[in-house]
Amino acid sequence: MIAETVCSAVSAAGLGIAAVTAYRRRFLAAARVAAYSLVPVGLVMTGVVGWLADTAFSPVAWAGFAVLGAAWLLFAGTRAVERRRGGAGSGRRAAEGAGRGAVAPAASAPAPGQGNRPAARPAPAPRSSGSADDFSDIEAILKKHGI
Numbered sequence: 001m002i003a004e005t006v007c008s009a010v011s012a013a014g015l016g017i018a019a020v021t022a023y024r025r026r027f028l029a030a031a032r033v034a035a036y037s038l039v040p041v042g043l044v045m046t047g048v049v050g051w052l053a054d055t056a057f058s059p060v061a062w063a064g065f066a067v068l069g070a071a072w073l074l075f076a077g078t079r080a081v082e083r084r085r086g087g088a089g090s091g092r093r094a095a096e097g098a099g100r101g102a103v104a105p106a107a108s109a110p111a112p113g114q115g116n117r118p119a120a121r122p123a124p125a126p127r128s129s130g131s132a133d134d135f136s137d138i139e140a141i142l143k144k145h146g147i
Contacts, residue, residue, distance in 0.1 A: 003049050007040035014038075 014037020022030035055061045
């Protein structure tokens, strides 16, 4: 009963502010304020406020929220352990194994003689002044990417 009264008072105050805003010839803002002020009355008329009040003061509802929270914690905890171990059960590992057999074993090995050396970079060309200097950086970037 108190919640309905408070919602009605908030709506009435909002409609009053909307009227003052419309009087100042700010009709778009007034319409927006009126829309926001009608929401509490609409919630009361549809019964949402009564349902929320019954749920908020119901120990069974809070116990249900606790059970849902415990279920979520179990799901999250098992997912974290699964990721830490590196995968799920045998079904996922069997699918991964089938995918590995399709690739040739030598395809992933590095070429002989390459080792772990980083690729050698070409020495930067000396800069010259003029109009060619404007595009030299762009040309270097394009050559670097093989374009």
